[in-house]
Amino acid sequence: MAHAARSAASRVFLVLLAAALVIGALVAVYLVVDAQRAIRAEAERVTSATAIALANSPVVISALDAGDPADATRILEPYAMSVVDDADLDFITVMTSEGVRITHPDLAQIGQRYLGTIPAAPEPLTEVFTGTLGPSVRTIEPVTGDDGELLGWVASGVTIESISETVIRRIPLSLGITAGLVVFGALGAWIARRITRRIAGDLPPGQVRDAVSSYESIRTLGDPLRAQTHEHGNRMHTAVALLELGRSAEAIEILTETSRQSQSLVDQVTARRHGDPAVGALLLGKASQAKERGIDWRVRIEPDTPRSPLTAVDSVSVLGNLVDNALDAAAEAEDRWVSVSLSPSAEGGIILEVADSGAGVPTDLTERIFASGFSTKPAGADGRGVGLALVRAVVDDAGGTVELSGSPTTFRVVLPRADAPGRRR
The missing domain is CATH 3.30.565.10 (Histidine kinase-like ATPase, C-terminal domain)
Known part of the structure; x- marks a missing residue:
């Protein structure tokens, strides 16, 4: 048996409700994508600022200028780890001009070569690279002496996993906003249905x-x-x-x-x-x-x-x-x-x-x-x-x-x- 045609009021309600759901879904996607973009931009800003600060730190310049890697590790490793905690980063690596690590969160990696791009000229570089801690957003900054001589490099970074975890923490807020939009849209669809029904009754x-x-x-x-x-x-x-x-x-x-x-x-x-x-x-x-x-x-x-x-x-x-x-x-x-x-x-x-x-x-x-x-x-x-x-x-x-x-x-x-x-x- 054929189903009775839906009334105009019901069709108005369904169309508006579907529109509210689509808009809500698009807003949710936008909020998540925008949050990911914003967090990554913030990660690039923080890693760059931290690398610049450490590259200009007298402690780092003095330790690298002394030319003793072991002594530099003893001085800079605790210093680097304290900055990692304060800046909420995942790693700070201080290395020689040849790219040999002097500091690293994993002590076993000290003395190994840095995994990442080392610029041919002493200039800063921000990139996404997969290192020992996985894919990360990192900034490498040259450390120079008073005469402009290249003494070493400082790299600071945040792993993609950390960025993803921050995005995940923001998802409930995005879902809450989306749910609010859908609720308001459903309310508007219900009001439109009542108004349409007053005018057209239950006619298709x-x-x-x-x-x-x-x-x-x-x-x-x-x-x-x-x-x-x-x-x-x-x-x-x-x-x-x-x-x-x-x-x-x-x-x-x-x-x-x-x-x-x-x-x-x-x-x-x-x-x-x-x-x-x-x-x-x-x-x-x-x-x-x-x-x-x-x-x-x-x-x-x-x-x-x-x-x-x-x-x-x-x-x-x-x-x-x-x-x-x-x-x-x-x-x-x-x-x-x-x-x-x-x-x-x-x-x-x-x-x-x-x-x-x-x-x-x-x-x-x-x-x-x-x-x-x-x-x-x-x-x-x-x-x-x-x-x-x-x-x-x-x-x-x-x-x-x-x-x-x-x-x-x-x-x-x-x-x-x-x-x-x-x-x-």
Whole structure:
């Protein structure tokens, strides 16, 4: 048995919760990597500072200048170990100019050659090298006499294992921060779910879109029907007044003209083999609305235009929103006109084009105008920022495309055949 579709509120909750988990994981990784980088940078700074201090220490210079390795070991070994403890290092190695160790944490290594890079010139060097204590970050510094003669070298270092242990000690803090972010994210997702549920109830996203489409269809049908009623009312009142004045010929002319204008569009709509009464009613109403606003209304419907894959509600919503935008744009132009055409596509679907004489849409906004909530006009009670987003959602759901071109501004909707196997429902 098929599972019931998740509600829009549940989907919002799951998406936001997943986003919180992903963000939390990324933050945790960043904190660990940043801590490792910071600790290693600190290790390089400490080893460098310690090596420089010891290389300039009178005790070290004097012991190496004496030229007696055994006596230098007796003097410098305890001195080096005390600095190791104070600076929290893993080793300090004092060596001769040839690289023979004079001090080392492991006494057995004294007298052996230093494992690491000894610069060809007496200059400092910081590197990562694997020595007797394992991989370590180390800095080697030359020890010179008063005359600049090279007396020996001082190397201080921190093992990678020590750096890793410091990073591990910081992991609980990173995990705590991550857990806090996830908790706050989950709380935000829960709040968003409650808000979405108040608005959409337990409806799945498809039914929410259908509800919005139904509302848009009612709205876009309401305005033209009001305009049509208003226009017919004015003409009827005028005709009645003319009849009362005995000017029957003029009254008949007004009523005949009204019938002729409506009949032209009715003939185009009814000529289709697969006519849609809702679309026909919408176009008739929009014709009255255009005339009321002083806009030239042009409609062309090919008789062989096939049946629409959309429901009547979605058809009215798509066409109504495109025409509403066109009427608004044309109303601000000097040459006011709106053109609507319905024709068959080469694949057996429908091509719907709505063009207007308006100023057009800036190139950088050709995609943004389809985003929910975006509008080039002030927000209002008629739902600005919803229409074109809904148009794209409905057309995409039907497996069609919607494109915008300029000169003149034209919205072109291509819908597949009503029985196309690849249609999404």
